[in-house]
Amino acid sequence: MPERRTILPLRTGLLFLAPAAVFIVAFIILPFFWVAVVSFTNRSLTGPGALHPHFIGLQNYARLFQPGTFLQPGQFGSSLLITGQFVLFSALIGQAVLGLFLAWFFYRREGWVKQTVQTLAIGAWIIPDVVVAFAWSAFLDYDRGTLNHILQAFHLGKVDWLLGVPLLSIILFNTWRGTAFSMLLFSSALGSIPPSHLETAEVNGANAWQKLKDIVLPLIRTHIVTDLILITLWTFNTFTPFLLTGGGPAFKTEVVSILTFRIAFKYFDFGSGSAIGMIMMLINLAFALVYLSLLRRQQGASR
Amino acid sequence: MFARPTRLLVALGALLVLAVPAFAQTTLTLTCRCVAGGVNDAEVQWIQKFVIPNFEQQMSTQGTPVKVTLNQFGGSDEALKQQYALDLSVHKGYDVMAFDGFWIPEFASGGLLKPLETVGGSAVTNWDGWSHISQGIQDIMSYDGNRYGIANGTDVRMIFYRKDIFQKAGIANADSWQPHSWQDIIDTAQKIKAAIPNSYPLQIDAGTNMGEATTLQGYYMLILGTGERPFMNGKWVVKSQGILDTLNFYKQIYNDYQLGDQRVQLVKDGRNQSFANFRDGITSMLVESDWFYRSVTKPGSEFAVANRDQVMGWAKMPAEKPGMGIRGQDFVTASGGTGWVLNPNTAHPQLAWDLLAFMNGKPARDAFETYQPTISARDDVPVPNNDFLTTTAKTLLPLTVSRPNNDNYAKVSEQIQRMTENVVSGQMTPQQAMDAYAAAVTQIVGAANTADLMTSSSN
Numbered sequence: 001m002p003e004r005r006t007i008l009p010l011r012t013g014l015l016f017l018a019p020a021a022v023f024i025v026a027f028i029i030l031p032f033f034w035v036a037v038v039s040f041t042n043r044s045l046t047g048p049g050a051l052h053p054h055f056i057g058l059q060n061y062a063r064l065f066q067p068g069t070f071l072q073p074g075q076f077g078s079s080l081l082i083t084g085q086f087v088l089f090s091a092l093i094g095q096a097v098l099g100l101f102l103a104w105f106f107y108r109r110e111g112w113v114k115q116t117v118q119t120l121a122i123g124a125w126i127i128p129d130v131v132v133a134f135a136w137s138a139f140l141d142y143d144r145g146t147l148n149h150i151l152q153a154f155h156l157g158k159v160d161w162l163l164g165v166p167l168l169s170i171i172l173f174n175t176w177r178g179t180a181f182s183m184l185l186f187s188s189a190l191g192s193i194p195p196s197h198l199e200t201a202e203v204n205g206a207n208a209w210q211k212l213k214d215i216v217l218p219l220i221r222t223h224i225v226t227d228l229i230l231i232t233l234w235t236f237n238t239f240t241p242f243l244l245t246g247g248g249p250a251f252k253t254e255v256v257s258i259l260t261f262r263i264a265f266k267y268f269d270f271g272s273g274s275a276i277g278m279i280m281m282l283i284n285l286a287f288a289l290v291y292l293s294l295l296r297r298q299q300g301a302s303r
Numbered sequence: 304m305f306a307r308p309t310r311l312l313v314a315l316g317a318l319l320v321l322a323v324p325a326f327a328q329t330t331l332t333l334t335c336r337c338v339a340g341g342v343n344d345a346e347v348q349w350i351q352k353f354v355i356p357n358f359e360q361q362m363s364t365q366g367t368p369v370k371v372t373l374n375q376f377g378g379s380d381e382a383l384k385q386q387y388a389l390d391l392s393v394h395k396g397y398d399v400m401a402f403d404g405f406w407i408p409e410f411a412s413g414g415l416l417k418p419l420e421t422v423g424g425s426a427v428t429n430w431d432g433w434s435h436i437s438q439g440i441q442d443i444m445s446y447d448g449n450r451y452g453i454a455n456g457t458d459v460r461m462i463f464y465r466k467d468i469f470q471k472a473g474i475a476n477a478d479s480w481q482p483h484s485w486q487d488i489i490d491t492a493q494k495i496k497a498a499i500p501n502s503y504p505l506q507i508d509a510g511t512n513m514g515e516a517t518t519l520q521g522y523y524m525l526i527l528g529t530g531e532r533p534f535m536n537g538k539w540v541v542k543s544q545g546i547l548d549t550l551n552f553y554k555q556i557y558n559d560y561q562l563g564d565q566r567v568q569l570v571k572d573g574r575n576q577s578f579a580n581f582r583d584g585i586t587s588m589l590v591e592s593d594w595f596y597r598s599v600t601k602p603g604s605e606f607a608v609a610n611r612d613q614v615m616g617w618a619k620m621p622a623e624k625p626g627m628g629i630r631g632q633d634f635v636t637a638s639g640g641t642g643w644v645l646n647p648n649t650a651h652p653q654l655a656w657d658l659l660a661f662m663n664g665k666p667a668r669d670a671f672e673t674y675q676p677t678i679s680a681r682d683d684v685p686v687p688n689n690d691f692l693t694t695t696a697k698t699l700l701p702l703t704v705s706r707p708n709n710d711n712y713a714k715v716s717e718q719i720q721r722m723t724e725n726v727v728s729g730q731m732t733p734q735q736a737m738d739a740y741a742a743a744v745t746q747i748v749g750a751a752n753t754a755d756l757m758t759s760s761s762n
Contacts (some may be wrong), residue, residue, distance in 0.1 A: 047710045069742055073730055074721060081409055113655045130496030142566065248512060249569035251727035266381070266719060268388060268409075 032281070038274040045268035053271075056101070060275035074251040076276065079259040083236060086171060086255055090237035094175030096227055098285055100183025104212060109189045126178035133243030136173055137162075140244075166253045170241040177240070182227050189223035190216065222298050229291035233284060256280055320649045329367075329651055331658055332585045335401030336383050341605075344509035345675035346401075347375060351511050353670040358661045362654075365436060373411060381514045391415040394648040398655040399662070400450055402644045403712070404443035411446040412710040415624070417647035418449035423656030430660055440503055443640035449481045453643035453663045455671075456680045457591045459636045459699040460524055460620065462488075466585040468616040472498035481618045481626055481631070485528065485552055487589070492562040495587055501566035506577050509553055509723035510568040517621055518569075518716045518724055519637055519706070525549040525605040527635035529555040531756075539715060539748050541741035543756035547625055550733035557727045566728050580607040590620060591638075596691055597675055618693065619702075629704055637702040642680070658719050711748050718743045 006013070020092045033035055043053035064070075070077035102121065104112045124132070140161040148158045161169045193216060200210050217224070239257045241247075247254035247262065254262070256276065264273025337343035355371045358749065361712070362369045374397060381463035385743050390396030391417060410416045419427045423530075437455070444452035462482075469477035472495040482488045488505065495687055508521035526532065526534065529545030540546070556563045564580065567573045578599055580586040589595070600608045608615050620635055622628030628635045643662060649655045661667060668684040671677070676687040678696050686693050706712060722740040725731040731739065745753050 044413070045392055046409040046413040046415060046713075048412050050392070050415065069739070072739055073725065160566070163569055199753060246512065246571045248571070248724075249510075250724050250730050265385060267714065 006230070009184055022286075035274045035277050038270055039278045041271050042226060043270045043274075044261075045265075045270060047268070049269075049271070056271070060119070060272045061279075063272065064275055064279070068086060073257075074254065076256075076259065076279075077252065079254050079256050082167065083255040085167065086174070086241075087232055088163040088234045090171040090174035091178070094171065095178045095182050095231055095235075096224075098175060098179045099184075099227070100186050102179070102183045103186035103190055106187070110196075121180040124176055125178065129240050129243060132177065133240065137246055140169055155293075163249050166245050170244060171254050173241070173244060174235060176237070178231060178235070182231065185223055185227050186220065189220040193219050225291070225294050229287060229294075231285065233287050236284065236287070237280070305383075306320065306707035329369045331369055331399065331651065331652060331655055332374060332397040333371060333399045333658070334376055335395040336376050336378070337401070338375045338377045338379060341377060344391070344604070345598065345671075347373070347665075347674055349423050351577055351673045354662055354667060357666070358658055361661065362657070366656070367652075369658075371519070371658065379514065388415065391646070391648070396646050396648065398649040398651065399659050400644050400646060402444070402642060403515070404454060404640045404642065405716075407444055407447045407451050407644075408710040408720050409586050409713050411449070411451055415647075416451050416644055418451060419453075419645060419656075420450070422647050422649070422652050423659075424647045424653070426653065426656055426660075431663075432663055432681070435494060435665070435683050436679075437682065440640065440680045442707075442708070444642045446710075452642045453659060453709050454640045454680045455668075456678045456702075457618065457638050457640040458523055458594055458678065459638055459695055460520055460590065460592045461617045461695060461699065462620055463589050463591055463595060463638060464618060465582070465584055465587040465608075465614055466616050468495065468499070468502075468504075468584050480616065482621050485525075485623050487621065489555060489560070489562070492556075492588065496560070496562055502585050502587065503562065503567075503580065504586065505556055505562045505592050506554060506567060506580065506586045507553070507563065507635065508568065508574075508577070508721075509557070509727045510573070511717070511720045511724050512571055513568065513574050516574055518719045519639055520592060522549065522705070522719050522723060523637040523706075524590050524620050525552055525623075526637065527629045527637060528620065528627065529756045530622075530627055530629055530631075532629065532704065532707075533715060533719065534709060534712070535754065537709075538752055538754035540756055541744050541753045542737055542758075545756075546722075546737050546740070547733050550736055552623075553723055554728050554733060558729055565727055570725070575606075582606045592628060593678070593692065593695055597677055599720050601675075611631075617691070619698065634701055634702055636699045636703050638700075638705050639707070640680075640705075670738065715744055715749045718747070 008016070038053075040055055040057060041053045042049045042056050042059075044050050064076040069075050071081070072078060102117065105117070123170050138144075140162050142148065142158065142163070145161070147161065152158060159165065197219075198211055201215055206214070237257055238255070239261065241253055241255060242258050242261065245253040247258040257280075260273055260276045260280065262268050263276060335343065335346055335350075337346040337350075339351075350373050355373070358371060376386070378386075380403065384403070387396065387400060387402075387406075388410070391410070395728045398720075407416070411418075432453070440454050440457060442451060443454040443457065464480060466477050466480075469480060469491075474480065474491055474494060480491070482491065491506040495502060507525070508517045510517055511522075526549050528546055529543075529548050531540060531545035531620065533540060537591075557565045557568065562585070564577075567576045568581065570576065577589060578587065578595075581589045582694055583598070591599075596615075600607050600611055602611065622633055622635055624631045628641055631642060643659055645652070645655050645659055663681070665681060667684055668679055668681050671686050672679065672684060676689040676692055676717070678686055678692060678700075706716075718740055721743070722736045725736040725739065726733055741753070741755070
């Protein structure tokens, strides 16, 4: 390994790091240990557990994984399954594929169509959650919603979006909401491909699919991995569907973040809520480790 | 260059000097789920037009001037409860808070509220108002032998129905309809459904989104009709024929015959939708508390029923079959109650108690009746000359049942809401939903505190 040359001496470097480190310790590391401790107690916000919380060992965890109830609606296992589907369809398939499609479709094109679509996509991404959720509630409403009015104008009948197909509704919502990020990331990745590669392929008679498969995808592989990991993490932790469905009906859209909220802040059961939080943190950690190791491997390969 | 900032400083200084006396005055804060022109509008009018001016006047004559401000909370009951729990847990919050009686056990056992005597001292013990409030009504805001607040009054529950729709559907005795069993209710609803196919004649609350309305207006009104309660002889009943019958009744209404609008029970804003449906005649039977009459359908409010006194009637909720209800009753009802509590973290405990005592004194309660007639907690404030309230109070109060004063109640109540949602949404059969309920409640209260009436009866 070559000798590292640093701009600052170690001590000065640490001094510069200190303010950030203080914040990270105060707001991330300490709360993490606090949550870890609480997850082994029966601590609650109201009732006897608020006044005299005590250690109950692994009971909170054991209850989450009880085989008899694990997969029942409103329980941890069922919530994990819902979250899995939500991440798979809205992030990995919805946002990433649609984002890649949009980026590729507008690659090396200019004009008002591109401007309009990109502006709309970015608009959907930057509007505050509550505003977006309100707009979508109006859009999806069964009796008075815009979407059902449009469907009826084409004699397609009404769909009970938020009650009949709630999971599909929040998947569509999240795809719409987050596609801009993947689109932007892939657009800039495509911009870094030397045009000569594609021009040469065109001269040799390659069609669009061949160009995408054999030239573009291999060249932007790093970006794809980055994108997939980031949107997986974000979607896994997102709380926004709550604003549309509240996790219902009958827990059909209760992703893990909403389950945690319900247990900890509606039922005031901090112990169980923290236990779910801990498991979520472990899952996030696993995602992050996979991400980092892939990134490292790629950096190694490109060196 | 220096002139301007200097002048600005002088001006600011002058402002501060002027402002200090205003800030020096003690401020007391009040909050309730009440919004001018919205939910519980009468409460706002009463506080702003009677309580605040008269209390401020009284205090300044006594030489201790105070300023009182009201914070209007427009969210749901559940959201308000959540706000209170979070505020109190960090020793903050409003000085005097509107409180639902059934929250008291949870908050008191969690140390978030303190007994009134602990906060307000001997002034509380010596308050002359206690002698005018019956023990039963004091108990609404008590836990473990201590008073935590003062109740305003109590309420009762019944079936509200639309005489005009009944007539249109050809129901006999539309003016004095009174079912005697659950089957009578179903029969009536089916006749209306047949006459007006796109209506949902019967709505009985269920599901988690309606919160405590599901438990008290819906589930309790049914389970009491089977002769059971959720908490009997010191144990939580987790499996019983009564629970199964109740869930089957829900299934008949929402799934088998589509007599009720299932969506209303499952969407986020369903309670208001149920009010709107009743107003519009889509729903012609709704089980609700007298608050629905006093406040929700009051002329001028959002859900006012046009021509109310002619078209809106009420009937007693029958037991499953005559004589099958709790204590062998033919008809059942359930009561709750609301009131006001003192924040134990208040900076001015004596003044806050003065305000609370003033709000529950005879003049203030008399004044409240002019904004909204209600079944008052004070025996020296007569039930006003209001046919509806006098009759319902006289008929239903002797039959009533209240919720257990137990610190696990709120958690069990949430499981009741889940159980009904599982059935109404069609996700589970009544048997499956009851099994899930049994498992969840056993986890909450411990197996030793549960009772399974199905096995004990077969033994």
